[in-house]
Amino acid sequence: MCVKDAEQVCQEMEDLDDSNNKKTWPLLCGGDFLCCQMENWDDKDSAVAMVGGSTRVSIQTSFPLESISEDAVATDKKHNVLTNFVPTLRSGEWSDIGGRAYMEDTHICIADLAKNFGCNLMSEEPVSFYGVFDGHGGKGASHFVRDHLPRVIVEDAGFPLELEKAVTRSFMATDAAFAKSCSLESALVSGTTVLTAIILGRSLLVANAGDCRAVLSRHGTAIEMSKDHRPCCMKEKRRIESLGGFIDDGYLNGQLGVTRALGDWHLEGMKETGERVGPLSAEPELKMMTLTKEDEFLIIGSDGIWDVFTSQNAIDFARRRLQEHNDVKLCCKEIVEEGMKRGATDNLTVVLVSFHLEPPPSSVIQRARVRRSISAEGLQSLKCLLEG
Template identity: 75%
Template sequence: MCVTDAEQVGTERPSSGVNNTKPWPMHCEFLQNQMGNPDKESALTGTSDRTRSGNSFPLESISEDAAVIDKKENPATFAPALRSGEWSDIGKRPYMEDTHVCIHDMAKKFGCSFLNEEAVSFYGVFDGHGGKGAAQFVRDHLPRVIVDDSDFPLELEKVVTRSFMETDAAFARSCTLETSLSSGTTALTAMIFGRSLLVANAGDCRAVLSRQGCAVEMSKDHRPSCTKERKRIEALGGFIDDEDYLNGLLGVTRAIGDWHLEGMKEMSERGGPLSAEPELRLMTLTKEDEFLIIGSDGIWDVFTSQNAIDFARRKLQEHNDVKICCKEIVEEAIKRGATDNLTVVLVSFHLEPPPPVVFQRPRFRRSISAEGLQNLKCLLEG
């Protein structure tokens, strides 16, 4: 599956580059060397023409789902009360390659300040393959790259897209210094700024929103079976084999890392068949939005999106503990036969548990006509 054009946020614009003036910790020195020049893009990033620029005004004014807001309700009166939990399990794999991150206030975490004092929360799930190096690298560095971007936090769409690409290029540099890190990872992040929710996805992790008990998929899985991804890959010289693997090697079409795999990526503006560019979905939260589930693909191997929302709602109604709920989702996935690594992050937007779903009875009684009844009888009798 892939995100349709209508679901993507932002338009193609040339990148304005990165202007980072804040000091970097020693372990991020190579990132500073790579991105320290504000006048030109790094040769590794190759994002100048491919970066999607966001709007230049605050995200609070943006909503792709404005039509769902009740006209009688002022959405500005809703303020999300964030609670988050997480749980991981190695599953039946010999190694644990999943990892995740939950940051309540990014500016406070990294010791920076900006004019708008509203907290920006950051949540991410990273599903590694071929080793855990890439997943851990992205977990440790991507949030800092985002915060140190000069356009943070008001132009989050542009910042997040650029940061995914820059982190990918930085990881390529790190692998040349330490080849043991060579690996790849899918990456799905969710950022909450006031009432704005921005989900960025590169790979087959998935984020699903519960809106009054209905599942709203905030991301689409980047797999070779996606027609749109197949066209993009073939245009760049890649191919999908008969078993639905990218270049016969990977079961995903977007990921950070994998620079060691021949023919997957190129250090050029054109890029290779395997892309680190995330697809974005942005919406304004309302009081009908209950919680967000972010899960690695092992979860979605045994849960449908709606099934996961139904299961989580029942558990939250029982005990209203988001961390225990994550643990129960993982345990249930194992009972259902999941074999992959399993990671779940759940972000609740309310302090109270989800309310019971009330189904309204139709105003008029429905009946079948005599003609319809006769037709049904004939059909049943053959």
């Protein structure tokens, strides 16, 4: 940290005033993928603009001049350590048929999405793509979405500058394409839940339609990056009823255990074409986050995993295994095997993305000192017990 002389500060403030206080928020700038919805962006008065391939940063002049203190310097150092973080991605995956007669889960891991489909980006940073697809009624829908959704995202006009819009449109477009392309009845009668995670620079975007789940480990604390779309969710229940649907015995229209999915076009009254919208939605819910050094890894799992693991329990289990061997693929295998030991009856699929080369650090739990005492009644009971 340096202190500028008064003349230089005044000159810079005059230059900043000429910016007319305009704010522009592109998604791609200087190697970082930015979004106005970023949860960890603390400086609400900053704006970034791309001008002729260069970066212009404008800062509003409403900030007060503050004296420099040791506490402020320490806070700045901690902030820089957290935000000046470049994740090093490692991924692993594992799946098992579990207690089912057929395997309907599938998954995908693509280290560089744009390069994989021949798309050239301004940024040298790769766009990493991970997905878990939990099929039902057959594997037709889950395999179709796995094979087509990544390309549809890359070919969307908003990729990657308007990534959130591109992902949402791609979910809907892939769902419509599945309905049109199915010539085999066995494929048409299937559906799939979909959860994808895209990482560009320090930014993580999770898109979910269904009951797969993504959970982030932040220094050992579970941060849920998605919400399960099930009929018991009050928000989903209100959406369904507003569209003419209903919940019967915990099932959407008495037929389906999830409220968002791709496919399932064969179910009457679930999806409508044209202006009418059915209660079963293919539109994903999105969550964006800026990764910091405290973010350790992301777990993406089909609902077979979450039937036997809580979010925090899965983070604790994976963290211990990574501390033992630091092998992300082996860790996924151990999560699936543990799920089967716990009596999982569904297909199980898990993808784990680590943001560090090193294993997660050990957590030091501070235990408060508790003064223990025994009541008079307890003391009398103990005395009688000893005396026989």
